[in-house]
Amino acid sequence: MSSSNWQRWGQLPDVSLYHIVLGGYVFMTANVLLVKFIKPLNSLLLYGKNRAQTTGDSSENAQNSKSILSKLIDDIFNLTVPKAWFSHYYVSFFVYCTLIQIVDIYKAAPVTELASNDVLYKSNKLIHIMLWIQSTRRTLECFTFTKFAANSKINFSHYIVGMAFYALVSLNSYVSLKELHPIAFSEVWKLITTADVALFAIFLAASFDQFRNHYHLATLVKYTIPYKFKLVASPHYTDEIIIYSVVAAISCKESLSSFASINYLSCLIFTVVNLSVTSVDTYKYYQQKFGDKFKLQWAILPGIL
Structure with a gap:
């Protein structure tokens, strides 16, 4: 990208950047729902153990005639990257959050009296700190105990969506801080x-x-029952929903109608939709593989799903 293009990007009004974030989350949420509810596309949702099982099942019917659409879906399904590339999500997220933090600290200044926007800035700053903590922890997990099998793959579309998710939430955090006058952390x-x-x-x-x-998942023998999970089959997804619910709540309690709050809500909606769909597939996998040995009643949201 040329220097003039970079300058034009930097001069984009905050509202345009907010629209990019909102449009991105709406687009990704709609695509997850389309892939889920249009049966021929269902296979595009699978990865890891669910993908491995589907690949094995489809090989038995490899000689069956297929439509052009089915062949196209198969081609997309087979467009994969190593599952270890999951770490790219969190490394990039950490880099984004750290750079935003550095820029914001550099711009911060002491205040002589409380301004009306300082409370809003405080909330946006608190959200950014939480995002930075989340990115740091997940990056450390990836490089300490998370295990990625050498032959484990994810669909390329999943990789793009994951990278986009963290880029968008980071961009929203950046713009929400950029549009307000930064104040020192002691004032926050x-x-x-x-x-x-x-x-x-x-x-x-x-x-x-x-x-x-x-x-717990990292230390389990591969594809065995996660015996420490007592309430839902994918509690790590439940935790993720709680984390982004807190982010949305902090933003909305100060200004429900702000662009930043709307975008954090759209981020939460995507998280709920995406992880609910994934957790249901995981729940079905556990039921099929372990039968009566699998006792959990809920996939992700106790009493709901």
Whole structure:
């Protein structure tokens, strides 16, 4: 990209950047639903153990005649990258969050009196700190105990969606801070409320629980029942929903109608839709593989799904 193009990007109004984020999440959510509810496309949702099982089943029918659409879907299904590339999500997320943090700290200045936008800035700053914590933890998990089998693959479309998800939430955080006058962290701390503390505590609890669940999955013998999961089949996904629910709640409690809040809500909606679809497939896999040995009643949301 030329320097003039970079300058034009930097001069885009904040509302245009917000629209990019919103459009991205709406597009990705719609695509997940289309792939889920249009039966010929269902295979595009699968990866890991679910993908391996489907690949084995389809090989038995390899000689059957297929339509052009089926062959096209098969071609897309077979367009894969190593599952280890999952780490790219979190490394890029960490880099985005760290750069935003550096820029924001550099621009921050002491204030002499409280301005009306300082409370909004405080909420956006608190959200960014949570995103930075999430990106740091997930990056460390990827390079410490997460195991990626050498032959494990994910669909290329999953890889693109994952990269886009973290780029979009980082962009939303950047614009939400950029449009306000930065203040020093010592001033931010003075604006913290009891609700902020409670929500941040929920975030930390969900983060710790997700860490425990990821560690449990990483130390299991491959494709065995996750015996420490007592309530839902994919509690690490439940934790992810809680984390982004907290992010949306902190943003919305200050300004429900702001572009940033709408985008964090769209981020949460995508997270719920995407992980619910994935968790249902995982739940069905456990039922088929382990039969009566698999006792859990819920896939991801107790009492709902």
